[in-house]
Amino acid sequence: MRRLPLRGRITLLASAAVAVAVAACAVASWFLVRDALYGQLDRQLHAQAEGPGGREGDWTPREIAIAVQSCTSEPISDTDDSPFGFRPPNGxxxxxxxxxxxxxxxRNGGKMPVSEADLSVVRGEREQVLYNGSGTDADGERVNVRIITSARYLNADGYRITVMTALPLQQVTEPLRELALTLLLVSACGIVGSAIAGLVIARASLKPVDRLTDAVEEVARTEDLSVRIPEEGTDEIARLGRSFNTMTAALAASQERQRNLIADAGHELRTPLTSMRTNIDLLIRSQETGRDLPPETKTRLLDSVRAQMRELTSLIGDLLQLGSPAAKPRQHTEVAFHEVVERAVERARLRGHGLTxxxxxxxxxxxxxxxxxxRxxxxxxxNAVKFSPPAGTVEVTLNDGVLLVRDHGPGVSEEDLPYVFERFWRSPSARSLPGSGLGLAIVAQVAREAGGDVSLTAAPGGGTVARLSLPGTLIRS
Known part of the structure; x- marks a missing residue:
């Protein structure tokens, strides 16, 4: 069944469900009608076997006396006009x-075999038994019958006899046979109708899925993430459509950020590469022409190449950190954050000559x-060291998971604060300083991965305060 398409499975399941329901109703109806017919037949049997003095055609003491007096086990057929020559009603x-x-x-009463249940009534163990059996009618034909065997008392002296009365089962079996055929035809029509209805319902229900499939195939073929499907209703299909639109919108935004990153990275890489190429070309041209550059000029060019290589190395490292976070598996372990900050402070002291x-x-x-x-x-x-004035001070504090890094530099203007954590963004005052504009973007990414947050605010009296908050505990768990 799993090999069938979804539309086929829905049709098959709907047809199967209706078929089971129709079959259950048909079977229940058949049994209810059977019980009703048997109930009606049993009431007729009780009326026929009530005893002497009943309606015309019921047995009488005279008939019993004749039967007992001339007792014979062979069926007696009598069609004369005597009072006892009538044909019993209903066979x-x-x-x-x-x-x-x-x-x-x-007379004309046919013959029935005596069962053990009948003998129990004869022995007085039971007053009456009712069951299905068979017998031979007055014409000698074998018939299936419903039999009631009961004990009767014919006079005041308590003369007791046992009488077996039977009616043909034909009045039950024939209607049941016709009913079974009718129910079978109705069930077949119901199953065929349910299959057609299931197919129609499946097609109507899966139209939104078809639209979604077409949209997915369109995106896969054209790589156009602007494709959207209509969001109609509040059912599961509509929810799936909204989820698809949300996913494509997120992918489009991610793709746009990737394009911007590549474009910005290309722009940032072009500057040091151009400078390096220019300096190296000057050195090569000097060697090829045989005109040596002055030693101080050559030293300045080599220092510039070295600085550009360091900047290029740092930029590539930052790009790998931001653009390929999954390239190196993260080891999320318990970390002594105060020790991490202490190591970072030591590195800052080495880089910030003349700073406190x-x-x-x-x-x-x-x-x-x-x-x-x-990192x-x-x-x-x-950042704090880079923007601090000569002989300035950088203050680093860590208390209750909140890290504050404060410098006394020129600070960041209010209009620039919303952009400081964007990739490659640099304030006008920082564009002349070394750096790629990726440092704070990396800080924001690390903060998000650790479940914390980071912010940058202007400090009272000048300078900037960087605030990094991370969830954790005071003691090691």
Whole structure:
């Protein structure tokens, strides 16, 4: 069944469900009608076997006396005009069973075999039994009958006899046979109709899925993430459509960010590469022409190449950190964040010649990647060192999971604060300084991965305060 398409499976399941329901109703109807017919037949049997003095055509003591007096076990057929020559109504069969188990047939009453249940009534163990059996009618033909065997008392002396009365089952079996045929035809028509209805319902229900499939195939063929499908209704299909539109919108935004990253990275890479190529061309041309450059000029060119290579290496590292976070598996372990900050502060002191870097660190344990956390803190400290004035001070504090890095530099203007964590964004005052504009973007990414947040605000009295907050505990777990 799994090999069938979804439309075929829905049609098959709908047809099967309707078929089971129709079959159950048909079977239940057949049994209800059967019980009703048997109930009607049993009432007729009780009326026929009520005893002497009943309606015209019922048995009488005279008939019993004749049957007992001339007791014979062979069927008696009599069509004369005597009072006892009538044909029993409804094909009724009747006979008398003596105390010794001998059968005495009655005129035109046919004959029935005596079962153990009948003998139990003869012995007085039971007053009455009712069951299906068979017998021979007055014409000698075998018929299936419903038999009631009961004990009767014919006079005041308590003369007791056992009478077996039967009616043909034909009045039950024939209607049941016709009903079964009718129900079979109705069930077949119902199943065929349900299959057609299931196919129609499946087609109507799966139209939104077809539209979604067409949209997915269109995106796969054209790579156009602007494709949208109509969002109609509130059912599961509509929810799926909205989810697809949300997914394509997110993919489009991600693709746009990727394009921007590539474009910005290309722009940023072009500057150091161009400078390096120019300096190297000058050195090569000097060597090829045999005109040596002055030693101070050659030294300045080599220092420039070295600086550009360092900038290019740093930029490539930042791009790998931002653009390929899955390239290196993250090791999320318990990290002593205060020790990470302490190592970053030591690196900042080495880079900030002439600067004073103070640290007030309280213990704090976090879950995260140690290398990424250290890279983020180093970026914050490097920013503070880069923008600090000569002989300035950088203050680093860690208290209750909140890291504050404060410098006393020119600060960031209010209009620039919303953009400081964007990739490659640099304020006008920082464009003349070394850097790629990716440091704070890396800090924001690491903060998000660790479940924290980062912000940059202007400090009272000048300078900038970088605030990095990470969830954690005071003691190691």
């Amino acid at each position: 009724r069969l009747q006979q008398v069973v003596l105390d010794n188990g001998q059968v005495c047939t009655m 870097v103070t640290a007030d660190l309280k213990p704090w344990w976090v879950e995260g990647d140690p290398d990424s956390l250290e 983020a803190v180093v970026n914050l400290c490097d």
